[in-house]
Amino acid sequence: MSQSIHIEIDRLEGTLLRVLGLIERRGFHIDEIDLYDLGPDTRGLSVRVRPRDAGRNIDILGLQIDRLYGIKRLEQAPERAQTVRPNAEKLSA
């Protein structure tokens, strides 16, 4: 099962790296990323994540992301079954 996290981040050097690095270091796979503009100083980041093992808790991950500087807002979408993207085969080929 994977879950989506939606984050509003400051457009500052290193912010994106901090978030993505933290997600991986805390034991989650990143399955999808979507980065988009929300204004001159803000970017939106949607990340679909999947825990590497049953001991990983996405609520704890959310708290750890939230304490990073440069994070303006964070919300988690409801859990959903993992889906296969239409172009997944092509990407792995």
Next chain:
Amino acid sequence: MPTNKPTGAQLVISTLKALGVDVLFGYPGGAIMPIYDALAGSGLRHILVRHEQGASFAADSYARATGRVGVCMATSGPGATNLITGIANAYMDSVPVVFITGQVSTHLMGTDGFQEVDFLGLTLPVVKHSWLVRDAAQIPAILARAFAIAKEGRPGPVLVDIPKDVAASFVEASEMGELPAWTPAAPKAEAIEAAKALIEQAQKPLLYIGGGVHMADADAEMRDFVERTGIPFVSTLKGLGTVSTYHDLHLGMLGMHGTRAGNMAVQETDLLIAVGARFDDRATGKLSAFAPHAKVIHFDIDPAEFHKNRRADVAILGDLKLALPALRPTMPDISEWVKLNKANKWQHRFKYDAPGKGVYAPALLKSLSEKAGKKFIVACDVGQHQMWVAQHCEFEQNRAHLTSGGSGAMGYGLPAGMGAKLGLPDHHVVTVSGDGSFMMNIQEMATLRRYGINLKIVLLDNSSLGLVRQWQELFYEENYSEIDLSDNPDFVEVAKAFGLSAFRITQRHEVEGAIDRLLAADAPTLLHVLIDPRENVWPLVPPGASNAEMMEERWDEPIDSY
């Protein structure tokens, strides 16, 4: 062209002064030369160490000992990478340190230029926050923000990486600007009420005191809470001394090398009250068997610590200085529980009458802490001696026990003692080190000599990597792989070559006189102590076991002289 405008480097120095920095540790090099150029004659006290790692550890311990923000500088590339162990150390133990590094000029970045590394990238996992400065005019505001971030909430290291051309560029003078005020969170009344209800229902409550208490400067509030409630307590490695270790209700350190009484109490308690502690694996042992009968109240300033390793029944977020006084339960009768714990503490107390004539390190350390008095600060290295200090030294003061807890970085002790002594010159600061750890930053004896830093060093020498040797003996069928250090140099001669006073003892009867001589010395001095290489740290909870499964001391053979 001459100009009245300041350079970015000058702004670095003037901002550090404006922020109240009185001492900083560092080592110059190419990319940070504009800043060292501005440093000369500035009035800031800079301690030139002999290795950047020494600077990072010294700044860390200066911060731990004084409660102020430590400052450390190094150049780009290898200078910066030599800081990483110290940055990680400060991160793991939540120590406020600002690291300022030089970076290659902006136009060279990304070209594999000489002494270029992506230091912002390298350090992302081990800093609380970081900046790569692109505009010199931002330097005052960034540095001021860096100091604030390092100290606010859960403290930690902050990096400011400054390219050489940015430091050298002339700018309009700029100011720090107004910093956003940070107010520590006050605890929620409903959480306090819920905690109060749990305590009032408990029969066997136990306090689990971590290093976060003294990081919050909440020692007085913690001591008051213990006195008001009469709840027995155990300490983590970093929590030792928060409440006097002499206290009647102190059951000792918990965890892998904790006391039997402390670990038994954790196994029996029905309400564990964790205060500024993070349920580290060295404290909990097998997590599923840790405090198996207990509900949990967890106080912390960092919400990400709640439920991370152990689900809390009540989580109290906020400043301990506010939260602890707010919690005023009507205490149930816990006299039988207290009596049981005191009996266990007495029955399983440490014994110091080891057979033989050789120096018994635990007895030496106990005597050292007793003789050094209230203004005693120990900076530990990492290994068996570190655990013996935690077990056998007594601490009556907050910030008196400086140790690399989360990171466990060998080489911490000597520069850490140096940083603490510079911060608190009227204290008895003693570095306790082992022969393996001491060799990792031995060059800092030159720094002691240069600045006349009156640090005392107790070097417990068992000619091996003692803790690794102990694990190989117990868990790897005595397959002693790469732990022999019997070709160590003559440490007394080495210390003398660095310009320190030094002497050696090998026999138990020499201990008392040696400690007196060491503490009375008015110059940096090394006491070299030869101890039995076969000596182990007891008790020990085997890796992966629960804290109930402690292995006990065995004195089958005398501790002979070596």
